[in-house]
């Protein structure tokens with residue numbers, strides 16, 4: 416079930432759009448902000464609130480990169496794998512992260528601390544390589560800088 | 570000319586990374602154009618001014634902005650509401666100019682969007698921004714609130730008869746959301762598949778209503794054109810395309826970054842004088858002049874003025890004007906493989922030549938990089954570029970993907986052949 420808070424936030428969005436469906440991506444992001452991810456149950460609840468079919472909503476959910484349909488760790492690391500970062504040493508950054516965390520892309524560490532994902536160009540190409548950790552941008556990456564960022568993630 | 574006049578879009582942006590608030594923006598002349606337009610100009614004359622300025626879209630295709638606006642039906646019976654949208658999706662790999670413009674001076678975009686809205690008599694404006702741009706979102710949200718409080722948005726803007734609501738729409742990430750009809754679907758809460766055209770968005774866009782979509786950089790030009798006039802604007806340029814352009818460079822140059830320069834500044838001048846040339850010990854081999862979906866240019870093109878026509882004559886596109894530089898220690902096949910992987914992943918799957926062609930090309934290139942290239946691979950890749958060409962697919966993603974591939978096959982053929990002959994990537998130890 417959606418919490419009263421989630422429902423309120425979703426309904427606030429409805430005021431801006433002429434259809435209920437238009438709010439569906441926002442609604443999934445609101446739920447994800449509260450719970451970390453969007454479960455099948457949440458899909459059904461949101462679909463009902465917005466008067467859509469759950470199958471249609473799931474089709475939208477799976478289309479977008481930033482909607483998580485599986486549980487994620489406490490910290491989500493998204494590493495840019497696009498062209499400028501590739502030129503500037505993405506492969507080394509990826510190797511360092513996978514070795515340090517002991518997980519591959521798409522996986523969550525057994526202690527539930529980290530999820531590692533690839534992401535497309537973050538618009539920080541002049542400071543490549545780049546990554547997002549919990550939506551915060553980190554640039555000019557090298558192994559030392561990555562270690563410092565990871566230390567701060569409890 | 571003063572420095573501020575030479576770099577109208579960026580002169581006010583602070584070098585310490587802090588944002589310009591409403592007061593600071595107003596101190597640099599901000600919202601004067603809005604006052605002028607609402608006080609002295611009809612929507613028609615705002616459109617005329619932009620048309621005469623010759624401003625062309627900065628989102629990649631270079632469509633004349635004033636002309637696009639003029640396609641919106643007017644008159645008492647014209648459909649309403651009308652929408653105006655800032656395309657702030659910026660997901661073209663190698664492109665980072667719109668983020669800089671929004672983070673540094675969000676009010677400049679807001680003013681440009683209000684003026685575009687006034688020109689077409691829009692009712693609602695959206696800023697469609699990609700989900701990853703968190704700082705830009707925060708700054709825009711605050712700036713929109715400030716603009717409402719100052720009477721620049723909402724009912725009867727600056728006590729005129731014009732009213733406009735502005736909504737920040739945060740997307741959830743997919744390259745296709747930046748394609749204008751994909752964006753319309755995304756805004757409606759659907760998968761960002763493109764729509765067939767016609768009808769074109771200015772006639773029937775979001776929720777079937779007239780809609781203008783412009784790139785962030787396009788819109789931030791508008792307040793300056795309205796404030797200072799089309800003749801001034803044309804004088805900023807070094808070529809037939811008017812105004813300034815935000816050029817950028819990434820890759821192994823000494824000083825990667827962004828520079829606002831006269832439109833038509835030569836490619837080599839940007840790379841040498843502004844980007845500082847190649848890093849020590851490296852040589853220039855080629856460049857994608859306007860983001861991932863443009864054809865490579867090489868040494869012989871360094872004199873090409875970076876404007877729409879000249880870059881096209883050289884066999885590529887100005888695109889977003891943010892260049893990705895290839896050096897001689899980086900494998901061109903690996904670079905193209907990375908690009909094609911991106912396009913294959915972001916293909917929406919609607920058209921076979923795009924979806925299956927890109928996946929096929931992706932596999933061939935990956936195998937080549939891993940030392941499993943076969944004779945005949947280059948012909949297969951060449952063949953795919955024909956299927957991806959304009960006219961065979963529903964949207965411009967596929968032709969865009971073909972551009973770096975076809976030009977790499979032309980300029981770096983030896984490198985591809987060496988991968989196949991030696992059964993390895995010569996750049997990997």
Ligand SMILES: Cc1cc2nc3c(=O)[nH]c(=O)nc-3n(C[C@H](O)[C@H](O)[C@H](O)COP(=O)(O)O)c2cc1C
Nearest residue numbers: 626627628656658659660747748749783784787965
């Ligand atoms: C796959 C694809 C992605 C695009 N992404 C963007 C984008 O992120 N931002 C943008 O302004 N234009 C993008 N465009 C171009 C838009 O379709 C459209 O031409 C542009 O927003 C129009 O604005 P302008 O006339 O001001 O350039 C993209 C086009 C394609 C085919």
Ligand code: SF4
Nearest residue numbers: 917919920923962964
């Ligand atoms: S060209 Fe590619 S991305 Fe565009 S509609 Fe066709 S399949 Fe989708």
Ligand code: FES
Nearest residue numbers: 495500537539540
């Ligand atoms: S390519 Fe990585 S930030 Fe642009």
